Amino acid sequence: MPKLEDDRSKSKDGEEAAVMEWQLESGVVSKLYDVFTVAGLRVDAIEPGRALCSFTVPPRLTDKSKRMHGGALASLVDLVGSAVFYAGGSPTTGVSLEITISYINAARANEEIEIEGTVLGIGEKTGCVVVEVRKKSTGEVIVHGRHTKYLALAISSKL
Numbered sequence: 001m002p003k004l005e006d007d008r009s010k011s012k013d014g015e016e017a018a019v020m021e022w023q024l025e026s027g028v029v030s031k032l033y034d035v036f037t038v039a040g041l042r043v044d045a046i047e048p049g050r051a052l053c054s055f056t057v058p059p060r061l062t063d064k065s066k067r068m069h070g071g072a073l074a075s076l077v078d079l080v081g082s083a084v085f086y087a088g089g090s091p092t093t094g095v096s097l098e099i100t101i102s103y104i105n106a107a108r109a110n111e112e113i114e115i116e117g118t119v120l121g122i123g124e125k126t127g128c129v130v131v132e133v134r135k136k137s138t139g140e141v142i143v144h145g146r147h148t149k150y151l152a153l154a155i156s157s158k159l
Contacts, residue, residue: 037061037075041115049088049119053080054136059109068107073143076115077101077131081147084117084129094149097126101145105135112136125152 038055045052061072082093107113114136120128126148133143 037072038079041076041079044114046087049084051080051084051087051117053115055113055115057107057109057111057113062109066109068109068111068113068142070101070103073103073107073133074099074101074145076133077143077145077147080115080117081129081131081145082149084119084131085122085127085149085151087117088119088122088127088129090122090127090151092151094127094151096147097150098148099145100147101143103143105140105142107133107135107142113142120146122151125150127151 040056040058042054043051044054055076057068059066061069063069078096078099081099082096085093112135113133115131115133117129117131120130128146128148131143131145131147132141133145134141
């Protein structure tokens with residue numbers, strides 16, 4: 001993968017510089033996803049079976065009309081949904097079996113949102129959480145997601 005030129009002098013708010021620093025390190029693919037998609041995610045509360053996070057929508061995650069891109073919202077549902085399994089007592093975040101997302105409203109650039117994940121149930125091998133993304137100022141629901149995961153630690157294969 002080619003490296004980008006390092007031109008931090010053109011950085012408006014340091015965001016481009018942070019992305020550049022990540023690109024100059026080894027393991028660029030996994031780290032670039034983290035810094036691009038979820039940089040700035042804040043954990044506000046963790047309790048058994050629940051996590052509450054907040055996030056200011058950066059312009060980099062919006063479309064031409066300055067609405068947060070659906071893929072970025074899906075990533076937040078996936079990430080917070082996975083983290084909630086730990087809060088629910090699971091020793092692993094597992095492997096996704098199904099993610100269902102209902103897009104109800106839109107978040108705009110620089111708007112503060114909150115992401116709340118709650119465990120619906122954790123069984124012997126699978127678990128399910130619900131994740132809601134809301135406008136922090138009004139509580140209006142933007143996205144309602146449901147995330148089901150395979151949580152068994154030992155995975156055997158006949159391959």
